Amino acid sequence: MALMIKGGTVVNADQTLKADVLCVDGKIVQVGADLPVPAGAEVVDAGGLYVMPGGIDPHTHMQLPFMGTVATEDFYTGTAAGLAGGTTMIIDFVIPNPQQPLMEAYQTWREWAAKAVSDYSFHVAVTWWDDSVGSDMERLVKEEGVNSFKHFMAYKNAIMAEDETLVNSFSRCLELGAMPTVHAENGELVYHLQRKLIAMGLTGPEAHPLSRPSEVEGEAANRAIRIAQSLGVPLYLVHVSCKEAVDEIARARHEGQRVYGEVLAGHLELDDSVYRNKDWEFAAAHVMSPPFRPKGHQEVLWKALQGGTLQTTATDHCCFCADQKAMGRNDFSRIPNGTAGVEDRMMVLWDSGVNSGRLTMNEFVAVTSTNAAKIFNVYPQKGSVSVGADADIVLWDPAASHTLSAKTHHQNIDFNIFEGRTVQGKPAYTISQGKVVFANGELKVERGAGRYIKRPAFPNIYEAVERYNRTHVPVPVERD
Ligand SMILES: NC(=O)NCCC(=O)O
Numbered sequence: 057m058a059l060m061i062k063g064g065t066v067v068n069a070d071q072t073l074k075a076d077v078l079c080v081d082g083k084i085v086q087v088g089a090d091l092p093v094p095a096g097a098e099v100v101d102a103g104g105l106y107v108m109p110g111g112i113d114p115h116t117h118m119q120l121p122f123m124g125t126v127a128t129e130d131f132y133t134g135t136a137a138g139l140a141g142g143t144t145m146i147i148d149f150v151i152p153n154p155q156q157p158l159m160e161a162y163q164t165w166r167e168w169a170a171k172a173v174s175d176y177s178f179h180v181a182v183t184w185w186d187d188s189v190g191s192d193m194e195r196l197v198k199e200e201g202v203n204s205f206k207h208f209m210a211y212k213n214a215i216m217a218e219d220e221t222l223v224n225s226f227s228r229c230l231e232l233g234a235m236p237t238v239h240a241e242n243g244e245l246v247y248h249l250q251r252k253l254i255a256m257g258l259t260g261p262e263a264h265p266l267s268r269p270s271e272v273e274g275e276a277a278n279r280a281i282r283i284a285q286s287l288g289v290p291l292y293l294v295h296v297s298c299k300e301a302v303d304e305i306a307r308a309r310h311e312g313q314r315v316y317g318e319v320l321a322g323h324l325e326l327d328d329s330v331y332r333n334k335d336w337e338f339a340a341a342h343v344m345s346p347p348f349r350p351k352g353h354q355e356v357l358w359k360a361l362q363g364g365t366l367q368t369t370a371t372d373h374c375c376f377c378a379d380q381k382a383m384g385r386n387d388f389s390r391i392p393n394g395t396a397g398v399e400d401r402m403m404v405l406w407d408s409g410v411n412s413g414r415l416t417m418n419e420f421v422a423v424t425s426t427n428a429a430k431i432f433n434v435y436p437q438k439g440s441v442s443v444g445a446d447a448d449i450v451l452w453d454p455a456a457s458h459t460l461s462a463k464t465h466h467q468n469i470d471f472n473i474f475e476g477r478t479v480q481g482k483p484a485y486t487i488s489q490g491k492v493v494f495a496n497g498e499l500k501v502e503r504g505a506g507r508y509i510k511r512p513a514f515p516n517i518y519e520a521v522e523r524y525n526r527t528h529v530p531v532p533v534e535r536d
């Protein structure tokens with residue numbers, strides 16, 4: 057099946073050029089000026105549009121069982137919503153219960169994800185430790201194409217990884233050529249502050265950010281970074297939300313450590329005043345962790361993204377509706393944590409990033425797609441409009457505007473944290489595996505068309521990591 061994208065402007069992370077793009081059987085086979093249209097090819101007129109790599113959201117939680125309920129967005133509805141927003145690949149998370157074998161959890165998530173309509177991949181969480189976990193990590197890397205492992209430093213009495221687990225798992229990641237990632241919040245402190253606030257009579261959503269102040273994230277970010285430094289392993293911090301964590305990443309990078317950071321569209325745009333809204337449901341709908349931060353942190357995050365301290369953008373898409381949020385009516389610590397955004401991320405990033413002059417179009421592509429593809433080692437199969445790449449493409453209309461709203465979005469949730477915001481710049485067409493799956497506001501998706509994408513271990517930074525570690529092996533002092 058051939059698809060010709062005619063007359064557009066190709067925008068990659070490294071260059072912009074006027075070119076046609078020919079896709080055959082799901083791959084890009086030609087990029088160049090005035091390409092002839094093969095007989096029988098479908099033609100899409102990209103005049104006035106930017107032809108960019110489809111977005112990669114490296115942090116989603118479709119149908120996650122969490123805090124006594126299950127996220128409403130599943131792999132079918134969630135990947136469809138992603139396509140409507142120009143995101144053609146997600147990296148979701150397998151999260152085993154403590155003591156559950158990693159392979160068993162992985163198989164469960166693979167079954168759940170079989171209905172996805174766009175390509176997807178998995179990070180696997182390490183929530184506990186013994187030798188069998190290390191063996192399963194090896195199988196996941198070598199047989200299943202998993203090259204990143206997640207560690208929740210928060211959620212005590214549930215999925216929190218203790219320091220012992222972090223040290224063992226990070227070391228195993230180094231041996232296997234995988235990337236350790238962390239949700240950086242000091243779970244012990246969060247637990248303590250939650251109990252203290254409730255004892256003081258603060259039971260509403262306004263207490264949520266007070267139980268997880270930015271120093272709680274800064275401490276955990278520093279701890280994870282220092283553990284990674286001691287072991288000589290690279291590290292990726294998910295949903296970096298505050299100045300304290302940015303400062304730790306900047307310092308580590310300044311000192312030559314390979315540390316990467318992700319920021320969520322929500323953390324860039326919203327502040328913690330949402331939790332003090334008089335409407336309980338509105339405030340609870342914003343409960344996610346780390347929480348939205350006091351005014352000032354957003355600009356720090358934007359500068360860190362612009363300056364390269366943070367490299368990727370994500371959503372942490374994790375949908376809970378009003379009836380689920382109501383589980384925490386009398387105790388904010390029981391409000392299921394999570395907000396949506398997989399459909400909105402690219403539009404918000406374009407509007408606040410490119411339209412404001414914070415990001416060039418090429419930088420936009422880097423932070424919404426290419427950098428994630430590189431860090432998680434699927435580049436240039438993903439994250440690039442180039443010959444040989446997967447034909448996952450978004451045709452972006454910079455002139456069109458769109459109002460983000462729960463009334464019109466495709467996300468399976470009754471709330472939108474960007475409700476009512478009108479953005480300029482949106483996908484006119486989304487192409488997945490060489491097929492038009494979203495055009496002029498209409499989705500044309502096929503249940504199960506999404507493929508599981510294997511991500512090989514030892515991304516190219518590992519060449520340098522291993523060489524560096526080899527030249528820093530301690531040697532015993534020779535004595536008589
Ligand atoms: N972020 C959030 O509040 N929910 C999903 C789980 C996580 O990523 O921490």
Ligand SMILES: [Zn+2]
Nearest residue numbers: 239295345346
């Ligand atoms: Zn998290």
Ligand SMILES: [Zn+2]
Nearest residue numbers: 115116117372
């Ligand atoms: Zn998450």
